[in-house]
Amino acid sequence: MHRGTLFCFLITLLCIPLNSEDTKVYVHNTCDDWGFFAHRKLNELAVYTIPAPLNTFYKSHLEEVRERAVDPDKRRYAIKGEAVRHYIDLDHWGENAVNDLPRQQERAIWRTAIFYWIQKGDTTLVFDTTQNCIFTECERDFTQAFSTQFLTLQKGISEKSAYAWLRDVAMREHDEFEWHISADKTAEWLGTKLGNEGYLHIDDRFSKHGIIPYFFPQHYRRLVRAFEEKNISKIVRLSADLGHYIGDAHVPLHTTKNYNGQLTGQDGIHAFWESRIPELFADEEFDYVVGRASYIQSPEEFIWSVVKKSHQGVDSVLSIEKRLSQTLPQDQLYCYESRLGAVVKLPCKEYARLYHQSLDRQVEERFRECILAIGSVWYSAWTDAGQPILNESPHDKKQDEDEMKALTDKQKNQIRVHE
Ligand SMILES: [Zn+2]
Incomplete structure (x- = not known):
């Protein structure tokens, strides 16, 4: 099956060949996105990058924005044309x-x-x-x-x-x-x-x-329109969606035809990088303070710069795992863990840590850049829509209007191009 599956989390936990002789089988080998944990976490943390007064809106919808972060993966096999929105195989089209x-x-x-x-x-x-x-x-x-x-x-x-x-x-x-x-x-x-x-x-x-850099600007414009219409449920849904696609665009293996290491005997590396490492280390060790969202001048240029940087990371993602898996004793690569009553096979925590460190904390770096990117995209769509005031009670509305007035021209001019 190409690229992920509807219930990857469940399969992750339940469908592991425990007696497999194949040392390259990872527990997550059917799941190909950041994983439910990471996608939700990215959307949640992005909310805290939003400046006032828009932050009030996102904070009041935080739960939904976080939970719906995985909607695009849930509909991959239900909606025609959805699957290709999550990646682009740049190397299929040549080196440059x-x-x-x-x-x-x-x-x-x-x-x-x-x-x-x-x-x-x-x-x-x-x-x-x-x-x-x-x-x-x-x-x-x-x-x-x-x-x-x-x-x-x-x-x-x-x-x-x-x-x-x-x-x-x-x-x-x-x-x-x-x-x-x-x-x-x-x-x-x-x-x-x-x-x-x-x-x-x-x-x-x-x-x-794959069409992720082509689809993203279209979806961005939908969010701008939703802000213009002040359509709250649409804003929330599209914001959660965009957070997901931006997340995928930050993953190196979403930019290559060797997306799961299947061409180099590294099947399962996708989930190792984007699910196992964040699940093990994100909450405990990742630095979640990423600064304030800023205005993105061109969503088109922005998304291409994201996939370009992701693609530059593909070589190290693959070559470092290859080196480690060939030098470490085989019994230190995989461990069995108990989850929800099932025993599952996973890259061992110490192996994951070594990979994470050998990559010079690349996963954390992409994770952090992604949080800021998501916040910046939401903030930019709202700005492009004319910074409407949303969904507030009369009391909150008055407060927001006051905050808006407090935004001096100088502050408005500080809106800068996202790098
Ligand atoms: Zn996805």
Whole structure:
């Protein structure tokens, strides 16, 4: 199963091959997010980074924001298209993908797609972008291919118009598996006539490798709108959601196709890094004081900078665990613990500590940066919505209005670009 599972926590506790000879089986090997503990903790701690007067709102909804932090994982297999929002396999797209990939989702999809025309049961390949001009300009080839298929087109297909069509028309019907565009809509775009029986099938070769940096800004704008509408339940739900996606974006293994060490014989490393270590050490040892949330100028640039930094950590996450697991005695790697009446196999606490320290406390660093990032995203969405006053009793409202007035112009100008 790709990337996590609906009830990863339960499976974590119950489905352990206790007599396994396979020394690389970790207890968490089916769970692929920070884990319920960490996602909840990140959202909770983010609340304390919010400046007044918005902090009053988040504190009064703290419980819900924390509990709903895991909602996106719960719906991964219930909602089509949800799973790919949690990661991006940057290395699938080449060594320099973080810089090369188009920042607009429709461009990324367009340049890696294959187009088929399907009519009366016959499938004809119209154009395979991946074979021709991936990440390069390809207007001429594309127009030629479509002209061959649909007789002579009245006009060339410029990439600019193609992007606009994809964004405004085709993306409305986007489906990772069955992406079909009617003959009418295709004909309108191409400026030609097509029989009504056929349809254009777009094979989306991009999305299955993850879309977290493309999805995040869209969801951010939903939160801004919710603030503008002063829709309390929506604000809470979307804030919790965004906290989750930001959390995932901070995990190095959410940016690589070797997301669970499965390509290097390190199956289970995902949960070792992001669940086992926080569960063991976060409350006791992590420094939770991270400072004040600040305004993020560009959610797009922000999320790309987050995944870029996460991706830079992939090598050490994998190579250090590899070295430790090969040098330590095998019986010091895994321990059995009793939880909720079941015996489970886990990386031993001392092994986890050694890994944590050998990584130079990378997990803690990403955790801390993530807390501040979540708070900053919530605060920025509220700011972009015009800093509305929310959901307060008349008494609280008056207090908040006074606090708002107390925000001097100087303070407002202190809003700075998030790094
Ligand atoms: Zn997730």
